[in-house]
Amino acid sequence: METFPKIISVDDHTVEPPGVWRDRLPSKYAGTGPRIVRAPLKEMTFMGGRFAPVMGAPGDEGPVGDWWVYEDLHRPLTRLDTAVGYDRDEIKLEIITYEQMRPGSYSVPDRLADMDVNHVRSALCFPTFPRFCGQTFTEAADRELGLLCVRAYNDWMVEEWCGPEARGRLVPLTLIPLWDAELAAAEVRRNAARGVRAVAFSEIPPHLGLPSVHTDAWDPFLAACDETGTVIAMHIGSSSRMPSTSADAPPAVGSTITFANCCFSMVDWLMSGKLERFPGLRIMYAEGQIGWIPYILERADVVWEENRAWGGVADKVTRPPSELFAEHVYGCFFDDAFGLRNLDAIGAGNVLYETDYPHSDSTWPKSKEVGESQMGHLPQDVVERIVAGNAIDLLGLTEDGLWPGP
Template identity: 55%
Template sequence: MTLTAPEPTATESTRTIPRFVSVDDHIIEPAGVWQDRLPEKYKAVGPRLERLRVANLQFNGMQYSFDIVDGDSAEGKWADFWCYEDLKVPMRRIITAVGFPPEERTLLPVTYEEMRKGCWDQTARLEDMDVNHTEASLCFPTFPRFCGQTFTEAKDRELALLCVKAYNDWMVEEWCGGAGQGRLIPLIIVPLWDADLAAEEVRRNAARGVRAVTFSEIPPFLDLPSIHTGYWDPFFQACAETDTVINMHIGSSSRMPATSPDAPAGVQATLSFNNAMGSLADWIFSGILVRYPTLKLAYSEGQMGWIPYALERADSVWREFRGWAFDKEAVPEPPSFYFKRQVFACFFRDNFGLKNLTDVGVDNVTFETDYPHSDSTWPDTKQVFTDMVTDLSDEDVYKLARGNAIRMLSLDLD
């Protein structure tokens, strides 16, 4: 499928929109990420692609269920699977959805040939970014999941650490190297099972220019220590010292808000911002932002319409519940102070948030295209953005489209 940039509409032609710096896109990893880098003894068990026939693919909560059937069967269809230890994960159209109308963004299993090439190929991705008025893009992982949970859950920790480092080496040297340098922004994962190793990996990559790392919005949902325990301090210290932004994508706790186990996925999709809201309260009352005043947080794909009330409520709790609800010595300023100083929201469609931009904080908001997921606005992002910002000043439009992202990520752009 070949698409070109849409013709400008009357609305679009009346205003100059700066090229976007998208702080939340995704990479469908190509076949060689791990196989090209792992020692020979690990290649048969390390991450690798296999083509299998799959049937009855369904989504239940945060889990997928499916049946692998015989290759000669008339049931199901062929799909490319990422295989690692005992894990088998099929590729699905909802995570490779660009180019398809909404009704065709389904759970259909896919092969790499059936995806748009920009999902996994650097040259094609840069071309798709040009079509979409996008100068630079920060990409989250797919097979490792949003904060590397796949390797944290693995059995062999030696292999898992090698996989984390292999992914980061590929991200920095290949995906963000060559023609991608300056346009594809490196985002690394860390070994979450060891905070000291995580700190080491942050510093190793910061030494070669990386300024962004993924982390879980709610670590205890991954059976990891909470941010209140002190366990993560070496990691937080490394991020603060190296100006590395901690990016927490919705779903990075492997659990999405839902009312019941049998609720349709549309319930979870509607409530997806809830974990970001809970995470923000966690961070604000933990005192971590006080102890590390240069640390920066980004709530990727968390949207922003909920933020004004969340801060209003947190400030009220800070004033009225000082005697018992938190350590007032650890949080000497109102929560909104720390949000304004250190936290960034991220949106792709949020008209309500834009109407309340002053209360959110125009300097605290970044923008994304979510390529190639089913929420992506590609290839119409410029028009979608233009229609949302008609009431904003040129200065504020610049901040949202790219300026805040450049400042957040310390990018050498403009």
């Protein structure tokens, strides 16, 4: 390989600083809006894809850590939120404080320094406390407060996390109020007006008690994304359900099959008719890997060809799903040698690279070395497309891979 290009990671994460909502919400929400409280942990489990922490009272025994408290929600910061810099065998499900995490998790200057170490030019970051598409605010009781929280997060994301200090190297990803498609459309347009080209969405909305993409309920939101060139970014777990097989399955089971929800979601979109109704739509699957895609496209094409008359899609899906995929869908990976060996069956223009900083799966600080190892058989121009070029085109970045700003 001639020269491995600077990486544009389309799936990293930010751990929100304590003041994101405290500094932006009206004072009347000081006791109910998201805020950090230091308290002990009574117990915490993560089995069958379900995360269940219990916060203790002051003076209780147990490890002490930082918790996000919002209405009745108590959500601790954990080592799984920010694991880079720790030996793999030291990464366990445990509560932590801000002082116990790598500063690059929440500090812009430190993040840029860690990106330099990892050969990363720029990065798109998903949230932590709001969860991957803002489910935290969707589940809250006070919808007025929830909308303010969504807007406050987006303002912080654009003005601070991706503000002047980031020098274009952090690319904004915003949230929407998932409970109202019209409000969601308005938020897409508000952020598009200041240069944002990516919005988080749920891989399987019905798992959140929301309409599916087979209905017309999302049309205002989809129209706004279509008109503004805003890519719809769906992260594994953005349906609030990590794949698992049983209530007692250890986390390793779910971690092995994390791609499953992406697979289900992609078939939903390909068979929904939305990609033809809104021809400018682009969707991407963060952390879903890519090795599974060729078979699903093959099967979807067979079903469309052989079964569309009784399969309920003949009147809305007029082209083979694989053609729709090529024009509208992007798979994202950080470690998928099998997928790269089968790149011809996926399409070099439909693949994006990521580092997953600061999660336990992250390839930091060796994302360049992993990429070189797995892409060594590919032509230089193909490597450049996967590692940077496709992201530049999709996210409207400069030729150097930077966010141009508002």
